[in-house]
Amino acid sequence: MHSNLWIEERYKDFYGMRYKVENVLYSKKTEFQTVDVVETKGHGKMLLNDGLVMVTERDEIAYHDMIAHVPLFVHPNPKNVLVIGGGDGGTAREVLRHSSVEKCTMVEIDGAVCEACMEFIPQTAEVLKGHPKLDLIIGDGVKFVQEFQATNEKFDVIIIDSTDPIGPAAPLFGPEFYTNVNKCLADNGIVVSQGESPWFEAEIQKSMLGVLNDIFKNIFIYNFSNLTYPGGLWSFTFATKGDIHPINDFRKEAVAASGLEFSYYNEGLHQAAFYLPTFMKKNLEGLIQNP
Template structure:
């Protein structure tokens, strides 16, 4: 019997494949096609609509960088909003900050949360039971348009800009987030693999420019997001958040008592240094 292989369909003419050592779950929900399988290199792999979303082995890189960079840079985040993130990894990392008092997570698909809890329990690691967490099943775009609450940090952990995730890359979504931010707050979003999806970063830059006094991108290399560095968009009304000294970042990080696997204060600062091709694409060369 030949081995079963799954091939990612994110890019035309290029991709990655995984052996499917054991298919754990496959289901087409009202919103998307969800699959979870085991792979000898990356453990359990979650796929939505033909695109790898997260794996057991390398999820910590993405989740730590999308969470700790804004929370540590802010320095006093009490209220955090997560858009998407149904696998629970971002919620887990936010919950590790004892200084955060309230977390709202808006996920469009309850079945993603349920399946991740069952098949990827280490991602949330009990975070869905944290009393600070308020889980809202609904559309993230609609939420930020209608929400009357405000937040210190907003983290958009969306799928790529196709299907349900497409509206989370629009000017109106970013404007809604800006409206929901407290003064001195920060918005961060996943923004694709910069080398393969350079146009996405350029489009995000154009949409953030009229809305925020300070915007930029930072990056991390996540093995299963193939094609180079993963880019994260950063937007705030305060330029100071992006200009903290290494000493300040170190002090804040040490005060949390968190033991990370990827994030360090040194990486925090270095992540904002971008390659020339990306600086040119976003108009900051």
């Protein structure tokens, strides 16, 4: 037992968050990163990649609800979904709750993340142990979209559930990657990506949205809040190949009709997430089509 252990995630040289650790459950250094799962006092089990908090049992719902349900309740009929990253399984779990989805392909670069979560965080990873509609691929998402264009298959929704643009995730933020993503999308396809912190990474947000503007037709950004990412307020980017609009084409009636229960997401929050704080609107002026 490690009853006196605290872990601290530091952001640059001026900010940190500390968590009381009850027990270390898993620790492995892979060719890509160090993967840890710890039992914390206040947040339940927690996944860390290279010492950065990825998922906790307590607040994972906020991230996974908003990355999955926002695009899936905007697209008119999402049948074929691709998740890149998301090794904890939470995004695939939420995608597969939608009855219209016939197939979810998930491409995670580091099998140890899936392995650790399947063993210690079944709350998010149970779906990875075997679901008839899930095709789990341990491989490079960048390479996957590059090679996938040769097939006739297209995705209705692509979700980029990545870490920050460092290490193995760095290429997931570049123009070459998004050009290939665009080629893998159906004509009215949607791509949603983890979009960093408006407080701390305003420049990365501008850079990401600049890349998306060169490739996609309509670009938006939306926010969610959680307990464990630096600054609390975080964003997802939302880009479309056709004319789909995340508010005007939001299928409100489908939320109730789905019969799904959500812990974070709801129809009011879906719309509100696209209304941005003033500082953020000013920073991203000319890059987004938010109201």
